Amino acid sequence: MLIEALTLQLGYNATLVAAGAALLGMACGATGTFLYLGNRALISDAISHSSLPGLALAFIAMAWLGMDGRSLPVLLVGSALSAFAGLHVINWLSAKTRLAEDAAIGAVLSVFFGLGIVLLTVIQSMEAGRQAGLEDFLLGSTAGMLWNDAITIAVGGALVLLFLTVFARPMAMVAFDPEFAAVSGIDTRQTVMITMGLALGVTVVGIKVAGLILIVALVTIPAVAARFWTSRVRYMVVVAGAIGAACGYLGAAISATVPDLPTGPIIVMVAFAAFLITMLVAPGRGVLAVILRHRRFQNRVHVRQGLLALAQGQPIYERLTIRLLRRRGLVRADGVATEKGRAKAAIALLDERRWQILRSDPAHEVAASSYNGLTPLESVLTLDQIAEIDKALRLEAVK
Amino acid sequence: MVLGVATRNGRHVSEDASGHSPLAIRGLTVSYGEKPVVFSMDATFESGAMTAIIGPNGAGKSTLLKAALGILAPLSGKVTCFGKPLSRQLEKIAYVPQRAGIDWDFPAPVRDVVMMGLYRNLGLMGRIGAIHHEKVMSCLARVGMDGFADRQIGRLSGGQQQRVFIARALAQCADLFLLDEPFAGVDVATEKAIVKILKELRSNGKTVVAVHHDLSTVPEYFDNVLLMNTTRIAEGAAGETFTQSNLLKAYGGALARVQISAAV
Ligand SMILES: Nc1ncnc2c1ncn2[C@@H]1O[C@H](COP(=O)(O)OP(=O)(O)OP(=O)(O)O)[C@@H](O)[C@H]1O
Ligand SMILES: [Mg+2]
Numbered sequence: 211m212l213i214e215a216l217t218l219q220l221g222y223n224a225t226l227v228a229a230g231a232a233l234l235g236m237a238c239g240a241t242g243t244f245l246y247l248g249n250r251a252l253i254s255d256a257i258s259h260s261s262l263p264g265l266a267l268a269f270i271a272m273a274w275l276g277m278d279g280r281s282l283p284v285l286l287v288g289s290a291l292s293a294f295a296g297l298h299v300i301n302w303l304s305a306k307t308r309l310a311e312d313a314a315i316g317a318v319l320s321v322f323f324g325l326g327i328v329l330l331t332v333i334q335s336m337e338a339g340r341q342a343g344l345e346d347f348l349l350g351s352t353a354g355m356l357w358n359d360a361i362t363i364a365v366g367g368a369l370v371l372l373f374l375t376v377f378a379r380p381m382a383m384v385a386f387d388p389e390f391a392a393v394s395g396i397d398t399r400q401t402v403m404i405t406m407g408l409a410l411g412v413t414v415v416g417i418k419v420a421g422l423i424l425i426v427a428l429v430t431i432p433a434v435a436a437r438f439w440t441s442r443v444r445y446m447v448v449v450a451g452a453i454g455a456a457c458g459y460l461g462a463a464i465s466a467t468v469p470d471l472p473t474g475p476i477i478v479m480v481a482f483a484a485f486l487i488t489m490l491v492a493p494g495r496g497v498l499a500v501i502l503r504h505r506r507f508q509n510r511v512h513v514r515q516g517l518l519a520l521a522q523g524q525p526i527y528e529r530l531t532i533r534l535l536r537r538r539g540l541v542r543a544d545g546v547a548t549e550k551g552r553a554k555a556a557i558a559l560l561d562e563r564r565w566q567i568l569r570s571d572p573a574h575e576v577a578a579s580s581y582n583g584l585t586p587l588e589s590v591l592t593l594d595q596i597a598e599i600d601k602a603l604r605l606e607a608v609k
Numbered sequence: 610m611v612l613g614v615a616t617r618n619g620r621h622v623s624e625d626a627s628g629h630s631p632l633a634i635r636g637l638t639v640s641y642g643e644k645p646v647v648f649s650m651d652a653t654f655e656s657g658a659m660t661a662i663i664g665p666n667g668a669g670k671s672t673l674l675k676a677a678l679g680i681l682a683p684l685s686g687k688v689t690c691f692g693k694p695l696s697r698q699l700e701k702i703a704y705v706p707q708r709a710g711i712d713w714d715f716p717a718p719v720r721d722v723v724m725m726g727l728y729r730n731l732g733l734m735g736r737i738g739a740i741h742h743e744k745v746m747s748c749l750a751r752v753g754m755d756g757f758a759d760r761q762i763g764r765l766s767g768g769q770q771q772r773v774f775i776a777r778a779l780a781q782c783a784d785l786f787l788l789d790e791p792f793a794g795v796d797v798a799t800e801k802a803i804v805k806i807l808k809e810l811r812s813n814g815k816t817v818v819a820v821h822h823d824l825s826t827v828p829e830y831f832d833n834v835l836l837m838n839t840t841r842i843a844e845g846a847a848g849e850t851f852t853q854s855n856l857l858k859a860y861g862g863a864l865a866r867v868q869i870s871a872a873v
Contacts, residue, residue: 441716441761572798
């Protein structure tokens with residue numbers, strides 16, 4: 211069953227929903243990157259929670275007008291309006307009062323959500339409300355999604371992605387250095403509003419699938435995970451988009467196989483797994499890579515320091531150093547240097563003296579910054595340059 | 610209205626002289642909340658010269674620059690740039706901010722930061738081509754940072770970061786360069802290198818305005834001086850303006866006297 215779901219053999223509808231969720235996840239991950247860069251990741255939580263009253267009111271309004279209250283586009287418009295109001299209150303609170311933005315987010319999020327839950331209870335008592343399935347919006351669901359709903363979500367995600375590609379450059383500049391961006395002719399207020407607008411867009415479009423309580427995960431986690439893989443904004447957007455797409459797709463596909471299983475929690479679990487794997491195995495910043503690199507570097511430092519001590523006839527106290535030198539056949543069991551050890555020690559000492567000279571010369575700044583106590587000087591300078599340095603060394607020796 | 614009168618009385622540079630100045634400030638008042646930090650400020654910067662803005666900590670120097678650039682909205686006053694309102698002349702200005710407030714973990718290597726200086730050429734969607742990459746590398750080479758192009762911006766020393774920001778300003782191809790404490794946290798060799806670049810700009814007819822704290826190097830580096838403390842105290846050629854009595858007016862206090870006698 212699961213295999214079938216993952217390979218799109220559950221039938222036309224489920225496939226369509228999974229594809230829509232993937233597109234939505236991609237938009238969430240890419241948008242989330244810019245929220246992360248602007249230190250605003252939590253804003254999507256505020257948006258999603260404050261969309262609940264609007265969702266409920268839209269349903270009530272449609273029921274009064276005698277329409278079917280489940281029309282997704284109308285519900286989304288209601289959600290967007292109330293999320294917009296929530297954002298406005300947050301902005302106003304943090305601009306006009308002494309409340310910090312995170313406190314304003316917390317206050318608005320809980321008040322709007324509370325109001326929304328009250329309204330949902332009212333709806334439960336209405337005749338039309340009982341089968342409305344509005345609770346599905348809390349944790350997300352793909353069950354009973356119609357072709358139209360999938361299309362709505364896919365189009366919303368695609369639109370957000372389109373806007374993102376247009377405005378990525380000013381959005382990144384404003385996140386990095388808003389004052390410089392302003393002097394470069396970027397309207398920073400407008401750019402922040404576009405970023406917020408896109409966050410509002412993905413969040414509102416996504417609440418049906420991912421659920422308004424947990425959609426913040428689909429916006430935040432892919433960006434955080436992507437940061438492990440790359441140090442450039444443009445790649446980060448792509449990686450976060452890909453992780454988001456995978457989360458959306460897997461979440462929708464898995465929940466399609468188990469009736470009554472909400473989509474939101476599955477998406478969160480998948481996102482968390484992606485994050486965990488990334489954190490462990492990403493090259494560069496990943497935990498394993500860092501540990502390995504650190505261990506290897508530490509060993510090399512110990513060997514180098516041991517060699518320098520040998521060359522200068524100083525005793526070696528550290529156990530690890532002695533062990534490493536022995537393993538390389540550089541010292542004997544009694545701590546005396548072998549022939550090979552003496553030769554290596556002399557080389558190390560000369561190299562160290564050369565580096566010393568190089569560090570004090572501003573002309574070699576780039577080379578000096580690559581100093582890590584280990585790199586042989588020959589690998590960063592030409593032979594002529596080394597000859598220069600040796601001349602300086604001899605001068606120093608004469609003094 | 611009281612402000613207007615004060616401005617008119619305080620003005621001693623004729624309208625004519627300010628008409629073509631790269632940056633002319635008239636009656637500028639900026640406040641955070643209800644505390645005016647810059648009050649009824651006038652200044653006219655000379656074209657093709659290097660001007661130092663000096664004054665004690667909290668004198669409003671950074672605020673003045675930000676308001677002159679339109680980053681902060683002033684309460685009153687007028688700023689013109691080459692005789693036209695600033696908003697239409699922004700492309701002629703390059704800016705090096707005080708380095709605080711940057712997220713140093715931002716995922717951008719040095720070359721991407723300098724590329725931001727080309728935003729005016731590139732616009733929203735313009736494709737980055739070979740000329741842009743060359744421009745970035747040549748600006749980095751001018752500050753001696755071309756070897757660091759692929760280093761993440763946070764993994765540089767303070768002085769190196771400052772040079773990257775100067776390279777970014779060079780990439781803006783401006784006529785007026787505004788720098789907020791370009792020598793803060795920079796060693797002597799780097800300071801000399803930056804001064805050399807600024808003097809090259811001046812000999813190419815550019816105008817350079819820098820907030821500067823080290824009084825001992827003012828006459829050596831700069832042609833003109835603007836002394837301020839909330840409002841203008843003195844303005845003009847360094848030889849005439851950078852005097853003990855003016856410095857006392859700006860800094861006051863006995864501590865300042867020690868510094869100043871060492872400087873002048
Ligand atoms: N964002 C702000 N909100 C409130 N007050 C501020 C803000 N920024 C600056 N100030 C106040 O305005 C005054 C002038 O600040 P400004 O940064 O312009 O001084 P400065 O001359 O550049 O000082 P420094 O030499 O220390 O850089 C200071 O008293 C400062 O406390
Ligand atoms: Mg300042």
